[in-house]
Amino acid sequence: MTPDPGSHAVTRPVTARRSGPLRGQIRAPGDKSVSHRALIFGLLACGTTEIAGLLEGADVLATARACAALGAKVDRLGEGRWRVEGVGVGALLAPTDTLDFGNSGTGARLMMGVVAGHPVTARFDGDASLRKRPMKRVLDPLALVGARVLESAEGGRLPLVLQGAREPLPVTYETPVPSAQVKSAVLLAGLAAPGETTVIEREATRDHTESMLAYFGADVRVVPEGAHGRRITLIGRPELRPAPVRVPADPSSAAFPLVAALLLKGSKLAIEGVMANPLRNGLVVTLREMGARIEVLDERREGGELVEDLVVQFSELAGVEVPAERAPSMIDEYPILAVAAANARGVTRMRGLSELKVKESDRLAAVADMLRAAGVEAQIEGDDLIVEGKGPGGVPGGGTVVTHMDHRIAMSGLVLGLATDAGMAVDDVAFIATSFPDFLPLMAGLGAEIG
Structure with missing residues (x-):
């Protein structure tokens, strides 16, 4: 692969x-942030997503393997050219092996959001550097959605076992720090929840997740909030449609x-x-x-x-x-x-x-x-x-x-x-x-x- x-x-x-x-x-x-998200939305769409210009660095390849472990068919067609046959929101498979993200905090945190909204259990791990990085900033809002951490290292760090919600709840969450990863994890979990999931950020962060949600057919609204912030509202349980992505x-x-x-x-x-x-x-x-x-x-x-x-x-x-x-x-x-x-x-x-x-x-x-x-x-x-x-x-x-x-x-x-x-x-x-x-x-x- x-x-x-x-x-x-x-x-x-x-x-x-x-x-x-x-x-x-x-x-x-190719942009690393967009590459991660292109693979993830390919997993969550019903059908085939073609990706051109994908970054083929170790971080993104770890996300590609995680998508395959969760049920997608992921194929490399040539340099930077990939095809993902997705399973759709709500239809992930439980992975049989550890999801190893190497050095990638983005891949790990975004995929925690994906798993949190589905009735599957997954073990997350990474290299020595990633094991030192904080995960509670993502796990705390995902707990509101209904996900549970069954095992973790001290302070909620990797390695950890995350059990997704059987009935995910829509939430309204204000991010305590400017973090596109936290925002994205909450929105990805909200895809599988009924009703509206809202993220409020006091400082606007990179908006690739919101853009890709809309590009794949989700109903997402973004309005200003305060001097520099934004309010992002997502209508849950869409049927994401595959779309070609040029990174x-x-x-x-x-x-x-x-x-x-x-x-x-x-x-x-x-x-x-x-x-x-x-x-x-x-x-x-x-x-x-x-x-x-x-x-x-x-x-x-x-x-x-x-x-x-x-x-x-x-x-x-x-x-x-x-x-x-x-x-x-x-x-x-x-x-x-x-x-x-x-x-x-x-x-x-x-x-x-x-x-x-x-x-x-x-x-x-x-x-x-x-x-x-x-x-x-x-x-x-x-x-x-x-x-x-x-x-x-x-x-x-x-x-x-x-x-x-x-x-x-x-x-x-x-x-x-x-x-x-x-x-x-x-x-x-x-x-x-x-x-x-x-x-x-x-x-x-x-x-x-x-x-």
Whole structure:
């Protein structure tokens, strides 16, 4: 069913050295958030869903296996091309084996929502990193739906056994933290409940689940709530109809070659088909405020999502203050933004980063440690990260980045090394395969000195 997710995995330390200009034209891997959801909605639709551009990283492949374990027929037709024959809402099969999500918090949490609304019991597990990540934020609202945790590690962490509800209840739930995963889990559970399920979020988060619900035929309404929030209401028990999905390029993955091009003199890079969803474009907005030369060539819609082609050129960046309310639109991009800030003139302060503490690692601490290892002053004040920029070409480097099994820290550390005098070693890049399997060969093809 699935290709080998480790085809480009490297388990030895890797060093990135100061590089010349990056030049070329690329397409980043398919968006990870959309890829997970395309498979899940393929499972829940009655009939055959064709997917193009699916990210074939380890995280998404784990979700594909979980969909198959719950009753879907999942086939790979070619590179990025997949077919899912779904069973429909209410007709999941009980899995006979553990649903192992590896490093994927998104896959695990969204699938908990799916299981919670069905009368099946499933065991969830993952790697050492995922076992440390909090799950109660999802399990608490799913308990209101009627799901029960039969077994779990301390604090509701993985491994755990979740028993779905025999008669799922519609709920109205206000998310305590801005989290697209919590919102999505509640909505996915609500698909199997009668009546209206409502999620209220005080800060709007990425809206791929709502968009895909509507695209597959569900009755879902989204209205503003307060200054920055939204109220999402879903009518339960729809018959989801299969629909073709073209997955846009992932802005979180495109961020790494994009920032590398901004930092290396003489660089000019074209990036095709990048998702431009307003709830995902916080990094580009911030980089432009810093003085980045990022040009949009063609803005269009593909598969229900706004996409654009970008041309990126070397730029001299200046420090800025990034407001806390922007965090949900760029929560995965702060590590690479910190690399840009290290190479900017002046101070950059990134506010409201509490969610970084519960990612694949404590990303807030890991990012600060990464910058310090490169000779850049970085402080954490509460939930804020403050970076004293060294200016273009001013980062000394010479240290080692400790990744803590975090793919985004690994890629950020390599990009950082490309713009330093002494280079940077990264202790383990194997986990890059979770989101960007071809990162190393792609960067080498653009001219990056990594090896």
